[in-house]
Amino acid sequence: MSTTSVTPQTLAIDGGLPVRANFLPYGRQSVEEADVQAVVEVLRSEWLTTGPKVGEFEEAFASRVGAAHAVSFSSGTAALHAAAFAAGLKVGDEAITTPITFAATANCALYQGATPIFADVSSDTLNLDPEQVARKISANTRAILPVDYAGHPADLMPILEIAQRHGLVVIEDACHALGAEYDGRSVGSIADMTVFSFHPVKHITTGEGGMVTTDNLRFAETLRCFRNHGFSSEARQRLQTGQWQYEMVLLGFNYRLPDIVCALGLEQLKRLEANLARRRAIAAMYAAAFHEIPGVIPPPVRAGVNPAWHLYPIRTDLSRLTANRAQVFRALRAENIGVNVHYIPVYHHPYYRERFGSRIGEFPVAEAAYERLISLPMFHGMNDGDVEDVIHAVEKVLGHYLK
Numbered sequence: 001m002s003t004t005s006v007t008p009q010t011l012a013i014d015g016g017l018p019v020r021a022n023f024l025p026y027g028r029q030s031v032e033e034a035d036v037q038a039v040v041e042v043l044r045s046e047w048l049t050t051g052p053k054v055g056e057f058e059e060a061f062a063s064r065v066g067a068a069h070a071v072s073f074s075s076g077t078a079a080l081h082a083a084a085f086a087a088g089l090k091v092g093d094e095a096i097t098t099p100i101t102f103a104a105t106a107n108c109a110l111y112q113g114a115t116p117i118f119a120d121v122s123s124d125t126l127n128l129d130p131e132q133v134a135r136k137i138s139a140n141t142r143a144i145l146p147v148d149y150a151g152h153p154a155d156l157m158p159i160l161e162i163a164q165r166h167g168l169v170v171i172e173d174a175c176h177a178l179g180a181e182y183d184g185r186s187v188g189s190i191a192d193m194t195v196f197s198f199h200p201v202k203h204i205t206t207g208e209g210g211m212v213t214t215d216n217l218r219f220a221e222t223l224r225c226f227r228n229h230g231f232s233s234e235a236r237q238r239l240q241t242g243q244w245q246y247e248m249v250l251l252g253f254n255y256r257l258p259d260i261v262c263a264l265g266l267e268q269l270k271r272l273e274a275n276l277a278r279r280r281a282i283a284a285m286y287a288a289a290f291h292e293i294p295g296v297i298p299p300p301v302r303a304g305v306n307p308a309w310h311l312y313p314i315r316t317d318l319s320r321l322t323a324n325r326a327q328v329f330r331a332l333r334a335e336n337i338g339v340n341v342h343y344i345p346v347y348h349h350p351y352y353r354e355r356f357g358s359r360i361g362e363f364p365v366a367e368a369a370y371e372r373l374i375s376l377p378m379f380h381g382m383n384d385g386d387v388e389d390v391i392h393a394v395e396k397v398l399g400h401y402l403k
């Protein structure tokens with residue numbers, strides 16, 4: 001294309017001017033001076049790990065989500081592994097989960113030698129469809145692992161009812177959903193165990209980190225033991241009681257979250273409400289704008305749900321466009337909008353295909369969604385100008401490809 005034909009509507013991918021001069025990522029952490037000071041204080045203290053900040057962070061977190069216990073871990077993945085262990089998952093068992101998730105959700109069953117069984121998702125929320133779950137129950141099913149995709153809680157009540165009927169444990173993967181509400185209840189206080197992640201793109205961060213919340217004391221004790229090599233006591237407890245004895249009672253790991261970053265988590269937690277409010281305001285701005293833009297299907301919200309908006313996944317209405325998702329994705333990236341795709345269905349991954357013989361196309365709802373999904377930037381540090389840039393870029397690109 002010659003430069004004389006370039007207009008403000010010319011896509012950056014076709015040689016036009018991008019909507020933004022600099023790249024806007026899909027997610028980014030916010031770290032403030034108070035966070036830095038809290039970390040520095042711990043660095044100057046007696047305990048870098050297994051010290052007082054661990055318990056303080058856990059107590060504050062449990063209280064925020066309304067759970068009796070919160071047990072911290074070195075990552076959300078470690079937390080999922082521990083929850084799978086505490087649920088008793090073992091060789092020969094099955095855990096039913098969604099294909100529209102990060103691989104770690106299904107992998108936690110594999111860590112225990114169990115088999116993840118996928119069930120298709122509901123076409124609105126892309127969360128596990130309870131009817132599909134019910135169809136996958138077998139004599140070997142031990143757990144159900146719903147995911148609160150993008151921060152919209154899964155359909156928890158019917159899933160808990162199925163679990164109760166069959167004596168199963170529900171491990172809710174709420175790595176996207178800290179602060180979300182379902183029927184007026186806080187995510188983290190509903191399932192048997194709920195798992196969170198503190199990766200930098202999440203609502204609060206500790207760099208790497210995770211948490212399991214539960215009301216069940218037996219689960220909480222097992223989780224604490226599992227994250228500490230399977231030992232029955234922790235170093236500080238032994239120091240305080242003047243004891244040297246400890247017993248390894250199960251095969252655990254070192255999955256501990258150090259005091260250095262628990263201090264960071266405590267500071268970040270103080271800003272959770274502000275972070276959620278900002279994410280909800282951004283989602284409202286997007287929804288209002290996309291209502292008017294043909295070719296875009298914004299993520300729906302069910303009645304009785306208050307999502308936490310970790311992601312903002314739109315679906316491209318391919319029936320109205322001359323381009324496919326990949327072309328729209330590349331065009332938005334060229335406009336310096338850091339779009340992403342969440343998720344490649346887990347059963348598409350070569351590991352799953354080779355090990356379980358899963359087929360692309362196996363789950364029609366997940367499959368149709370995957371062909372259309374694009375995650376737009378969504379993080380609490382976005383200013384109104386950033387949000388307007390995203391809306392403008394979507395309008396420009398989809399306007400260009402509209403039939």
Ligand SMILES: Cc1ncc(COP(=O)(O)O)c(C=O)c1O
Nearest residue numbers: 075076077102104175197198199
């Ligand atoms: C749905 C889901 N589950 C689990 C994880 C794993 O968490 P982590 O990265 O803290 O190990 C993630 C991470 O992004 C996730 O999105």
